Amino acid sequence: MKKSIFKAIILLLTVIFMFSAFSACKNNNTSVDGDDVKMVTDEKTHKVEGTLHDVNVNYNAPVGTLSANGRTEYTVVSASEYSVASKFVSKHLSAATGVNFPLEFAEECNLSAGKYIVFGLNDLIKSTVTVPEASVLGDQGYYIKTVGDDVLVYFTSEDGAQLAAIALLRALVGYDMMSGDCVIYEKAGDVLPAIEITERPDYEFRINSNEMKGDAKYGMGFTQKSGMLQTETGNVHNLYDFFTQEDVENHSKWFSEGAIVQREAVGGGLERVRIGQPCFTAHGDKEEYEALLNHMADQIIEILKNKPDVVNMRISQNDVMDENMTWRCTCAACNASYDYYGTLGGAMISFANDLAKKVNAYIDANEPGRIFNLIVLVYQEALQAPVQRKNGEYVLDEKGKGIPETRYTFDEQGNKTAVLDENGQPEKLVCGRGVAYEFAASKANWIHSFYEEENREFASAIEAWAGLGSSNLYIWSYEISYYQYLYPYNNYHILLDNFKYFKEFGGNYIYPEGTWENMNNPGFAKLRDYINSKGMFDVNSDYNELVDKFFKYYFREAAPIMRKYFNEVQVNLTINENITGGRVHSYGLSDNRVWPEALVTGWLNSFEVAQNEILKYKETDAELYEALSKHILIESLFPRYVLCTKYDKSFSPSQIKEMRKSFLKDFEDLGNTTHQEHYVISDVTSGWNLD
Ligand SMILES: [Zn+2]
Numbered sequence: 001m002k003k004s005i006f007k008a009i010i011l012l013l014t015v016i017f018m019f020s021a022f023s024a025c026k027n028n029n030t031s032v033d034g035d036d037v038k039m040v041t042d043e044k045t046h047k048v049e050g051t052l053h054d055v056n057v058n059y060n061a062p063v064g065t066l067s068a069n070g071r072t073e074y075t076v077v078s079a080s081e082y083s084v085a086s087k088f089v090s091k092h093l094s095a096a097t098g099v100n101f102p103l104e105f106a107e108e109c110n111l112s113a114g115k116y117i118v119f120g121l122n123d124l125i126k127s128t129v130t131v132p133e134a135s136v137l138g139d140q141g142y143y144i145k146t147v148g149d150d151v152l153v154y155f156t157s158e159d160g161a162q163l164a165a166i167a168l169l170r171a172l173v174g175y176d177m178m179s180g181d182c183v184i185y186e187k188a189g190d191v192l193p194a195i196e197i198t199e200r201p202d203y204e205f206r207i208n209s210n211e212m213k214g215d216a217k218y219g220m221g222f223t224q225k226s227g228m229l230q231t232e233t234g235n236v237h238n239l240y241d242f243f244t245q246e247d248v249e250n251h252s253k254w255f256s257e258g259a260i261v262q263r264e265a266v267g268g269g270l271e272r273v274r275i276g277q278p279c280f281t282a283h284g285d286k287e288e289y290e291a292l293l294n295h296m297a298d299q300i301i302e303i304l305k306n307k308p309d310v311v312n313m314r315i316s317q318n319d320v321m322d323e324n325m326t327w328r329c330t331c332a333a334c335n336a337s338y339d340y341y342g343t344l345g346g347a348m349i350s351f352a353n354d355l356a357k358k359v360n361a362y363i364d365a366n367e368p369g370r371i372f373n374l375i376v377l378v379y380q381e382a383l384q385a386p387v388q389r390k391n392g393e394y395v396l397d398e399k400g401k402g403i404p405e406t407r408y409t410f411d412e413q414g415n416k417t418a419v420l421d422e423n424g425q426p427e428k429l430v431c432g433r434g435v436a437y438e439f440a441a442s443k444a445n446w447i448h449s450f451y452e453e454e455n456r457e458f459a460s461a462i463e464a465w466a467g468l469g470s471s472n473l474y475i476w477s478y479e480i481s482y483y484q485y486l487y488p489y490n491n492y493h494i495l496l497d498n499f500k501y502f503k504e505f506g507g508n509y510i511y512p513e514g515t516w517e518n519m520n521n522p523g524f525a526k527l528r529d530y531i532n533s534k535g536m537f538d539v540n541s542d543y544n545e546l547v548d549k550f551f552k553y554y555f556r557e558a559a560p561i562m563r564k565y566f567n568e569v570q571v572n573l574t575i576n577e578n579i580t581g582g583r584v585h586s587y588g589l590s591d592n593r594v595w596p597e598a599l600v601t602g603w604l605n606s607f608e609v610a611q612n613e614i615l616k617y618k619e620t621d622a623e624l625y626e627a628l629s630k631h632i633l634i635e636s637l638f639p640r641y642v643l644c645t646k647y648d649k650s651f652s653p654s655q656i657k658e659m660r661k662s663f664l665k666d667f668e669d670l671g672n673t674t675h676q677e678h679y680v681i682s683d684v685t686s687g688w689n690l691d
Pocket of ligand 1: 255
């Protein structure tokens, strides 16, 4: 009985999917051979112009022999400051070819004395070839060129070294990394191809989405140091770390009414809490506002003195959760500002500009040239842009960007006064030096891209904010359901489109938030990591190619069955979108109607088949077998969780107990802790009465 229902559902899914795949192709006006229909397609044809990925690698015109007969004549010669990247190069060349590639650190190298991979010896490289200008390569770009039978690798920063190392390995041995335990070499590394590569990453700050340990963050090209200030609370919603409860008592105007930043903890001592919000106008009291700026500036300057790596600091509201139900300060000045600009963003940008002036004065006097940005979090009450509107709609300029408003200050009664510039003219509210903003639309529909109608409202806000003149756009994007970590969230095919959309508005820093708590989350979180690693680097990457490649290597012989599962999950979520919605803070995704028992049971059975497909490696390559088996196990957590939480009545008490025990063991063994952001799995499993 169950089996026949399951078959019927699969048939239905297949038919629906075939239909949608055909329609997609029709939209593109291309004829399609029925046998050739891809199960997963990216319908979008958006392309971002002006990126730099000029890659020429010609294996048909080799310029030398990289390795042969178990040896190489090549030595990697690196500038000593790039030891991490050059060790990475040597390590992977050796692993790919089975030949030891020696690494030497030197300031100079006589190219005619041997065969070399010259890594970051920039004086030598510049005297040998013409390298692209700094304005072309930026801080993280690189230039790789074969000259004679040597390889020259030019870059000017540690981040550039990391990306150049990856690009070099890609060219020489077909290197790629799908996950920390899945590195591939598609080339044997015998031939040294002719190479000329000029590239720079599309985003300079590529923040990993899910928690990552070990080599993956480096080997997948994610940013090593975001430069974002970390305080005790973390790197966001952390302004209260700049205050004590004494400050609240002495300067109540720095906060909303009833604010608490510290209180006595149960068991003694003080605990930090976030109740209420900072007041970004100091209630319109000029002296208190000046004192607030000085208080913040003094602490920031202290941080700059002690932390040379800090580049960015978020200016953000507290999250509205638990005891804190205050969205924003509602003093007269804050209300007047909110009414005038239509957003909390006006007060926050004004505050950040005034604070930045004080910080910049320190930088100019003591650390000239240092880059430091105050990043206003464009979030919740601050999401809308403080720019001109007509009848509630944004007014856009000819470039499609918002038009700045005159800046006003607001007094304790909420009366406004125009701020004048040094020429006595009314000043416009734009991002001043060292001030930028980070778009964090937590309420957008993240299973659709920002090119789509579903997110028009949020895309309008991005366009409007673009008028504030910040040269770099920071993005905090959302990519799983925070209420249901274990469920697949159907955004795989739009990830690249969002990278493109934000790039078109100056995107340079992006953090696509996944789970920072679980190491091996199911729902194809690893596929997202891979797509992210490629898409942040080159937004015009091909989605279908990435998915094909990921499945091919991440699951090997189990790829067809895992791909089928992946496709069915996507189809199922697509046809149930009216139930799930797309919000990342919603329980719709776990609605019982979306996950019929037969469908879930069928998937679970397919994981057994998948495990059998890779069994052959158990004898021949134990390490590979362990990795593949783990990859399948990670994905199995989702349907098992559904059965354990929704369909326990379908099993005998002893059966369900075993299933739940086994689920919990695997979940924890895989390094996972959490089922919903901030809520650990024991919240669910404690009711299971496991021994
Ligand atoms: Zn206020």
